[in-house]
Amino acid sequence: MMKLKYLNLFLSVFIILLILFSSCSSKAKNEGKKQPQGGRSQPQPRVDAIIVKPQVIKQSIEVPGSLLASETTEIHPEVSGRLTFLNVREGSFVNKGAIIAKLYDADLQAQLRKLQAQLNVANQTTSRLSQLLKIQGISRQDYDLAVLNANSTRADMEIVRTNIARTVVRAPFSGKLGLKGISVGAFVTPQTIICVIRKTSDLKLDFTIPEKYTDEIKNGRAVSFTVEGSEEKHTAKIMATESGISENTRSLNVRATVIGDLTSLVPGSFAKVILDFAPDSTALMVPTQAIVPQTRGKSVVVYDNGTAKFTEVTTGVRDSVNVQILSGIKAGDTIVTTGLMSVRPNAKIIVKKIMDVPPSATTFKK
Numbered sequence: 001m002m003k004l005k006y007l008n009l010f011l012s013v014f015i016i017l018l019i020l021f022s023s024c025s026s027k028a029k030n031e032g033k034k035q036p037q038g039g040r041s042q043p044q045p046r047v048d049a050i051i052v053k054p055q056v057i058k059q060s061i062e063v064p065g066s067l068l069a070s071e072t073t074e075i076h077p078e079v080s081g082r083l084t085f086l087n088v089r090e091g092s093f094v095n096k097g098a099i100i101a102k103l104y105d106a107d108l109q110a111q112l113r114k115l116q117a118q119l120n121v122a123n124q125t126t127s128r129l130s131q132l133l134k135i136q137g138i139s140r141q142d143y144d145l146a147v148l149n150a151n152s153t154r155a156d157m158e159i160v161r162t163n164i165a166r167t168v169v170r171a172p173f174s175g176k177l178g179l180k181g182i183s184v185g186a187f188v189t190p191q192t193i194i195c196v197i198r199k200t201s202d203l204k205l206d207f208t209i210p211e212k213y214t215d216e217i218k219n220g221r222a223v224s225f226t227v228e229g230s231e232e233k234h235t236a237k238i239m240a241t242e243s244g245i246s247e248n249t250r251s252l253n254v255r256a257t258v259i260g261d262l263t264s265l266v267p268g269s270f271a272k273v274i275l276d277f278a279p280d281s282t283a284l285m286v287p288t289q290a291i292v293p294q295t296r297g298k299s300v301v302v303y304d305n306g307t308a309k310f311t312e313v314t315t316g317v318r319d320s321v322n323v324q325i326l327s328g329i330k331a332g333d334t335i336v337t338t339g340l341m342s343v344r345p346n347a348k349i350i351v352k353k354i355m356d357v358p359p360s361a362t363t364f365k366k
Helices: 002-038 106-134 140-166 211-216
Strands: 046-051 054-068 071-075 081-086 099-103 168-170 175-177 195-199 204-210 222-227 234-241 251-258 270-276 280-287 298-304 307-318 322-327 334-336 350-355 363-365
Touching (some): 106 140, 204 211, 204 270, 334 350
Parallel strands (some): 054 363
Antiparallel strands (some): 046 334, 054 270, 054 280, 071 195, 175 195, 222 234, 298 307
8 A cells, every 4th residue: 555655756756857848838939939020120100201392481479568659758847836826637648848736936936026126226327337437437447347236136036937837837749638647736856746648649669579680680671560450450660779789688679660640559558460481482391290309409301212311401481280401311312201210220111192282371480
């Protein structure tokens, strides 16, 4: 019985070892079958492409601007004093020279009357001395002192009249008055702002453009603009530019004159300025998906006799469909547009389809 028991145990171990050996052999065979499969060459990528052709595009830029009054200034009194009269109808138009305000001047008027009386006496004295001088009743020096006294009094009167005139505040030009900040009876100084006046006719338009477009800006050129809350387009004509480009923003300040007397436009309003440039009939356009971003710069894949050539390019304007290529390719080149993730530099590729370049927008806005 003991021998039979040992025999059964031996057979069980032998069967287990046989099963393990068979499993290892099958695994080795399977691995041997997979290895040759992994060593096979990958198939060549099949891609779509386009042939680059020149297109006609129009380019325009849209920049922010501000409407300005042709003339604007704060109205201040020239001297300090109590305000006795105020003629500011807020939001009304006034003509040049109209009286805006009047300061207390009774003391100056009293000085003027006093000097007038002194001048009358001085004139009478001069007249009497003139008669005496003719008969040599006085010296020439006495007569000259009398004349000097009369002239000095007359000069003092002119000074007082000037000070009286300075108590009257007048409109420096015809325009629209703003809001007043003071009332009659207030004590004002030359630093006090009575109101602001703006010349609302002949409005100006100020805006800035990027440095690369400065060659397109010429005096007399027309630009169009719109204001917030309205789609109506207005026209302005460039009148001047800043003498140099700003070093901080790398942009040029431009000033234009609004054409027409438009009462609907308010100084200080935000404006969207649109500048249209001449059409470019030699623009090379490629679909946006054909651009391959690189660590530094951008590139496209050029199909060259069955080989993929990665070419660095410089891009220009773009829209939702196409992007302009400024340098790196030429008209007639075949550009890969699909399967770019599977294409490697200088690898063999197969072009399965040549497509047309999608039409670009008529106008590119930047």
